Amino acid sequence: MKIRDSIAFVTGSNRGIGKSYVTALLNHGAKKVYAGMRDVGAFSTIAADWPEEHRGKVEPVALDITHEEQIQSAVAQAGDVDLLINNAGIAHFTGLISAGNLESARQEMEVNYFGTLRITRAFAPVLKKNGGGALVNVLTVASLGNFPVLGSYSASKAALHSQTQGVRAELAAQGTRVFGVFPGPIETDMAKDFDMEKSPPDDIAEGTLKAMERGEEDIFIDPMAVQFRKDYFDDPKALEKQLSEFLPVAHS
Numbered sequence: 001m002k003i004r005d006s007i008a009f010v011t012g013s014n015r016g017i018g019k020s021y022v023t024a025l026l027n028h029g030a031k032k033v034y035a036g037m038r039d040v041g042a043f044s045t046i047a048a049d050w051p052e053e054h055r056g057k058v059e060p061v062a063l064d065i066t067h068e069e070q071i072q073s074a075v076a077q078a079g080d081v082d083l084l085i086n087n088a089g090i091a092h093f094t095g096l097i098s099a100g101n102l103e104s105a106r107q108e109m110e111v112n113y114f115g116t117l118r119i120t121r122a123f124a125p126v127l128k129k130n131g132g133g134a135l136v137n138v139l140t141v142a143s144l145g146n147f148p149v150l151g152s153y154s155a156s157k158a159a160l161h162s163q164t165q166g167v168r169a170e171l172a173a174q175g176t177r178v179f180g181v182f183p184g185p186i187e188t189d190m191a192k193d194f195d196m197e198k199s200p201p202d203d204i205a206e207g208t209l210k211a212m213e214r215g216e217e218d219i220f221i222d223p224m225a226v227q228f229r230k231d232y233f234d235d236p237k238a239l240e241k242q243l244s245e246f247l248p249v250a251h252s
């Protein structure tokens with residue numbers, strides 16, 4: 001998969017890993033990048049952090065991935081896309097049992113699972129029309145093993161991992177390559193309350209594009225993710241036991 005001259009769309013590109021994806025795409029020679037964000041009013045401030053010589057290649061797109069009308073407008077605006085990066089996501093630090101109600105679990109499924117599926121369905125014909133292209137889903141190591149402190153988030157991202165596999169199979173016939181990225185803890189707003197060693201978001205973005213260029217479908221970049229993959233494939237049950245120590249606050 002070649003990034004140079006691609007026309008990319010990144011969801012949740014106003015901060016965190018999404019913002020780093022825009023930088024990395026520009027540095028890898030993307031022809032154009034559509035920057036999906038809920039608040040396009042902040043675009044000029046955000047754009048100041050992207051490489052000056054390429055900034056003109058970035059076009060803001062108003063997009064909440066749970067909002068069907070905005071999704072249809074985004075498809076109409078970005079009909080030339082051949083690389084979709086499904087990065088937008090949310091995480092509540094809630095357990096599956098200790099959370100008071102189902103609200104946070106529902107929100108996570110609505111954004112992380114259904115929101116991503118809506119975008120993928122909407123852009124699948126666009127990717128097909130533009131030669132197949134590629135799709136990236138930003139998963140997490142928690143897609144493979146449940147961290148009880150983030151129990152409902154982990155479940156939503158496990159569902160997204162399964163979605164990624166199914167979408168990969170369904171889109172193969174139209175020539176769309178489907179990639180999944182499994183980061184460990186990353187230095188962004190999402191993980192600010194997570195007391196673990198974290199990797200920079202630029203490493204994930206850069207590492208994703210390099211892995212895509214090498215043709216790797218399942219992408220593990222940061223040191224924690226690389227170790228997690230090893231532990232998962234060596235002994236998934238031992239890993240589950242190890243993760244069971246990360247309990248939600250109410251249970252500790």
Ligand SMILES: NC(=O)c1ccc[n+]([C@@H]2O[C@H](COP(=O)([O-])OP(=O)(O)OC[C@H]3O[C@@H](n4cnc5c(N)ncnc54)[C@H](OP(=O)(O)O)[C@@H]3O)[C@@H](O)[C@H]2O)c1
Binds near residue numbers: 183191
């Ligand atoms: N940080 C980590 O440790 C870590 C580890 C593994 C995987 N990930 C995954 O990496 C991705 C990016 O996370 P991050 O760490 O960069 O988090 P972040 O800093 O909290 O950024 C989340 C991004 O998603 C956007 N977003 C949330 N809900 C949305 C919606 N309904 N529609 C459109 N955009 C929405 C946010 O937009 P607003 O600014 O409008 O809220 C923001 O741009 C997520 O999928 C996350 O699960 C993160």
